[in-house]
Amino acid sequence: EDQVTQSPEALRLQEGESSSLNCSYTVSGLRGLFWYRQDPGKGPEFLFTLYSAGEEKEKERLKATLTKKESFLHITAPKPEDSATYLCAVLPHFGNEKLTFGTGTRLTIIP
């Protein structure tokens, strides 16, 4: 069964203090790894898709990277508006296209 583990569970950073969130995964052939942002009381908002090891995607202060076992979401010089829960999910190549999520990292940026 596909598994996704995210760490840390929660992270508090000062505004401008860069850091990384981790997503470790096991899947029977990766079709895609996804990062989502979720604000309180809202549904997850799609950020990035990564397909193969070595791939990188960037959007504003966020950069996502992928290896064969894990993905990182790097946050550079974060602002308070980056505070949210960040979710990672995997989609396998084989089987029934089940989308499996991790438990998320709750990020708080302190002004």
Add this chain to the structure above:
Amino acid sequence: EAGVAQSPRYKIIEKRQSVAFWCNPISGHATLYWYQQILGQGPKLLIQFQNNGVVDDSQLPKDRFSAERLKGVDSTLKIQPAKLEDSAVYLCASRPDSSSMNTEAFFGQGTRLTVV
């Protein structure tokens, strides 16, 4: 392009009552997911449809939960009777057909259920 629509946004019911949630996916999306998200946890898959057929319902508590997707478009998720532990946010998501180059799923705003 319109997003995934869900209703209602909030629902409060007493235990042992029944409740239904509705989802309208993005037009043309073949795959539809229902997830349960308990506060502080990640989304847990309840059921997955491909068009109007069930692909995975292995984690759906079938003694009380049911779901259908009529004509491969809209979907409803029902709970009967509800228990206190069903209090959660119920999320609907949709994805294009597997032949599409785009693989990401898009979510609705969710329905927050409180069982008292």
